[in-house]
Amino acid sequence: MQLAHNGVTGSDVTLPSGDVVIPRGAMIGGEWLATSGPDREICDPANGDMLATVSDADGRTVDLAVVAARSAFPAWAARSVASRSALLEDAANAIAANAAALAEIETLDTGKSLNQSVSDVRIAERYFRYYAHAAEHFFGDNVPSSEGMLVVTQREPYGVVAHITPWNAPISQLARGVAPSIAVGNTVVVKPSEHAPLSSLQLGEILREVLPAGVFNVIPGDGVTAGAALAAHPQIDHLTFTGSVTTGIAVAKAAAGNVVATNLELGGKSAAIVFADADLAAAVKSATGALIRNSGQSCSALTRFIVHRDIIEEFSDRLVASVEALTVGAGIDDPDVGPLISERQRQRVFGLVEEATSQGAQVLTGGPTAPDTPALSKGWFATPTVLGGVTAEMTIASTEVFGPVQSILVFDDEKDAVEIANSTEYGLAAAVFTSDITVATRVAQALEAGQVQINGFIGAGAEIPFGGVKHSGHGREKGFEALHGYTQVKTIVTHYSKR
Ligand code: NAD
Numbered sequence: 001m002q003l004a005h006n007g008v009t010g011s012d013v014t015l016p017s018g019d020v021v022i023p024r025g026a027m028i029g030g031e032w033l034a035t036s037g038p039d040r041e042i043c044d045p046a047n048g049d050m051l052a053t054v055s056d057a058d059g060r061t062v063d064l065a066v067v068a069a070r071s072a073f074p075a076w077a078a079r080s081v082a083s084r085s086a087l088l089e090d091a092a093n094a095i096a097a098n099a100a101a102l103a104e105i106e107t108l109d110t111g112k113s114l115n116q117s118v119s120d121v122r123i124a125e126r127y128f129r130y131y132a133h134a135a136e137h138f139f140g141d142n143v144p145s146s147e148g149m150l151v152v153t154q155r156e157p158y159g160v161v162a163h164i165t166p167w168n169a170p171i172s173q174l175a176r177g178v179a180p181s182i183a184v185g186n187t188v189v190v191k192p193s194e195h196a197p198l199s200s201l202q203l204g205e206i207l208r209e210v211l212p213a214g215v216f217n218v219i220p221g222d223g224v225t226a227g228a229a230l231a232a233h234p235q236i237d238h239l240t241f242t243g244s245v246t247t248g249i250a251v252a253k254a255a256a257g258n259v260v261a262t263n264l265e266l267g268g269k270s271a272a273i274v275f276a277d278a279d280l281a282a283a284v285k286s287a288t289g290a291l292i293r294n295s296g297q298s299c300s301a302l303t304r305f306i307v308h309r310d311i312i313e314e315f316s317d318r319l320v321a322s323v324e325a326l327t328v329g330a331g332i333d334d335p336d337v338g339p340l341i342s343e344r345q346r347q348r349v350f351g352l353v354e355e356a357t358s359q360g361a362q363v364l365t366g367g368p369t370a371p372d373t374p375a376l377s378k379g380w381f382a383t384p385t386v387l388g389g390v391t392a393e394m395t396i397a398s399t400e401v402f403g404p405v406q407s408i409l410v411f412d413d414e415k416d417a418v419e420i421a422n423s424t425e426y427g428l429a430a431a432v433f434t435s436d437i438t439v440a441t442r443v444a445q446a447l448e449a450g451q452v453q454i455n456g457f458i459g460a461g462a463e464i465p466f467g468g469v470k471h472s473g474h475g476r477e478k479g480f481e482a483l484h485g486y487t488q489v490k491t492i493v494t495h496y497s498k499r
């Protein structure tokens with residue numbers, strides 16, 4: 001333990017790019033404050049070794065953070081857009097300057113491969129840079145109305161925006177919500193997941209030097225204490241929650257108690273429909289990519305491949321070959337697939353694979369096992385798995401697995417394919433692979449999802465709106481949609497008489 005700042009101790013974390021001290025408290029009002037605990041040990045999912053100790057926030061710390069954000073709000077909102085924009089640029093530069101350390105912390109904390117973390121940190125930087133510029137082009141309207149009336153709308157920040165984030169992509173999801181929030185004049189309180197809080201805390205230290213005190217506050221803590229206190233806090237004005245459906249419903253209810261607006265980014269079971277005329281290489285790449293990205297722990301991952309009967313054998317063979325070529329290892333060694341976040345998550349994944357086989361699915365490769373590699377025995381690794389013969393009725397076809405498992409389903413005609421794709425409670429993302437533009441367009445219209453991609457799939461892109469329908473949530477992140485989401489419209493009607 002080392003002294004980090006303001007009398008708050010921190011954990012000395014050894015990284016390939018050099019050691020860092022990750023503070024043990026909460027960053028509130030530009031200062032590190034000691035939290036009253038309990039202490040939480042944060043472990044490396046690749047080997048179970050302890051990385052750092054953080055002290056969880058309780059309700060009192062949450063309250064201090066919200067008060068700090070509230071008192072910083074008027075001055076931050078009153079700044080010129082150019083001045084806020086310049087500070088967001090500075091934040092992007094500070095992330096870029098610390099990119100190597102942030103990526104290594106993210107990998108050690110979440111288990112994901114280093115090149116994925118490098119990309120996540122780049123995306124985080126990009127969010128701040130994109131919204132620095134986008135906010136300057138975001139404004140209200142002049143509404144044509146009656147003679148003698150000038151009607152204008154202006155976009156106003158909400159005030160204090162709370163962000164509760166999950167563990168699978170902590171730094172990029174934090175930046176995804178925080179950058180547009182503060183770009184339009186809100187101040188924020190972030191509560192990262194207790195399973196992977198380190199990059200968010202380190203970002204607190206980095207942005208403490210850049211943003212005015214109180215604009216960005218970050219508090220470690222679990223869901224039932226810190227998360228619940230934040231969601232129910234009467235002084236927040238907006239809540240963005242990214243996480244599971246069950247928790248999303250709970251936080252939305254808590255926020256509704258104070259008539260606080262919510263943006264819910266919840267789970268997914270994204271489907272891809274592969275027609276017989278598809279570019280199979282592109283489809284197989286996307287199906288494999290879903291197991292690589294965050295070791296399959298991605299909300300938008302395409303985890304149901306609904307494939308035309310004429311090509312199902314060829315698709316399955318090619319996917320199995322592609323998945324069997326994946327390397328599995330500690331994220332810091334930059335394999336294709338790293339460990340899962342916890343033993344609990346791994347057992348959940350194994351359980352879902354076992355249930356699928358008991359319901360009639362076939363394991364085409366992998367299975368509910370750890371890789372047979374002694375060097376990986378201490379970590380929470382799962383063998384990348386492909387299941388064939390999955391049907392829409394099986395549990396695995398409608399349940400989010402959050403692990404490196406791909407399911408293959410078969411279809412005969414377009415109508416059936418769309419029906420299968422739309423048959424879950426989720427509606428986050430979807431894809432269609434075909435060389436027929438008419439089919440692609442028709443299917444994209446019919447799919448119940450907040451985002452549909454044709455003939456490929458990417459997870460990133462600050463400018464590409466993203467969010468769910470059905471139980472995947474409501475509200476949109478990214479692009480200009482997020483700027484709309486983090487502001488409210490005020491209409492001003494001026495009555496004037498003509499000379
Ligand atoms: P989770 O719901 O368990 O936790 C998410 C966050 O909520 C954590 O910070 C947790 O501490 C907090 N929390 C838990 N209980 C709470 C409560 N009662 N009140 C307030 N906060 C509480 O989810 P997770 O396991 O961390 O993440 C996995 C889930 O997140 C998956 O379902 C995944 O699909 C979803 N997810 C969605 C997106 C998206 O953008 N749509 C992105 C990533 C993950």
